[in-house]
Amino acid sequence: MQAYISSTLKNQLEANQLGDFDHLWNYRGDWFESPNQGRGGWSGVNRLVLEMPDGGQLGLFLKRQQNYIRRTFLHPFSGVATFSCEYKTISHLQNHGVPVPTLVFFDQKSSTEGAQAILMTEELLGYRSADRVAAEVLLNPAYTRRQKQAVITCAAKAVRSLHEARVQHRALHSKHLLVNMVNPDAPKAVIIDFEKARIKLFPLSRTRRDLATLNRDIGGLSRTTRLYFFKQYLGIEKLGFWSKVLCRLVISRSRKPKRQRQQEVAV
Incomplete structure (x- = not known):
């Protein structure tokens, strides 16, 4: 599946060294939600603050997972990352005008440690x-x-x-x-x-x-x-x-x- 990055936030993410998979995967910060252990792997959430050009800030939720797999009809044995399913669902719902979080970034890759995936959305203030x-x-x-x-x-x-x-x-x-x-x-x-x-x-x-x-x-x-x-x-x-x-x-x-x-x- 092709990676996604918000066109409106791409330059600012890159300026904050948050514009690619490796930088986001290696981000170190306090967990907003402690990692869930299950499905043969783990999945956790961090909250980031993106500095904007106008001096303001934008809250982001960074979700990362490793070997956190869901079996599907098309992948009954190998399975797919649950964030991959969530990304496709949010994209589908956005296209149908359903009120959902704004997508910022999605990508996934295979490593020696297994299947890794990242999904990032804008914080919902208020x-x-x-x-x-x-x-x-x-x-x-x-x-x-x-x-x-x-x-x-x-x-x-x-x-x-x-x-x-x-x-x-x-x-x-x-x-x-x-x-x-x-x-x-x-x-x-x-x-x-x-x-x-x-x-x-x-x-x-x-x-x-x-x-x-x-x-x-x-x-x-x-x-x-x-x-x-x-x-x-x-x-x-x-x-x-x-x-x-x-x-x-x-x-x-x-x-x-x-x-x-x-x-x-x-x-």
Whole structure:
């Protein structure tokens, strides 16, 4: 797969000696997220600060992994780096207008130590996880009903756009759906972390799994609030026969024990 570097940040990355695979791979700094050990390798995240020509700064998230492999239909034995899958998914979603992090850099290479991959994106300033926003905004009487509805609508539309692009997130926890409340009357939502994402041709499979995960992950919300999210996701004002069936399927899956959900996925 061809390497990628942001055309708008290329010169500045190179000026900061961050414009190629070797410099980024050898970067030394504190881990933003300690490396995960698994899949036969490791994967970790650093936060960088890029000095800009105007004197400002731009936060970047540098994700590096080694021998962190995912088996795919085309590579059932050798597998591919999960960042390779995530890069392709983010590129696909950007082309479909889905709110996702801005890509800065991607590349991968083989070394004597194994398969190595790098994925770098711009930091999302002012964004908070959906569960935090639910607790701090939706359950807060200081916000108006219209502002609360705006939050729910922007989050629901973000998930809808993800599924309209035929992508199933497969791990749509509240920490992966972020909301920006800088302007309470016009909130924005972004979806992150696509290492497990897959193209799914059947809408039911996309909706049922992802909405069930999100419904289960965010606590404290009323039935009315959850129903409003569901209707905004579908783009309808009133539930019909099929939308009621879908709603029951989502609720049913969200209530199932983890082991039973995993068995369904395996099948």
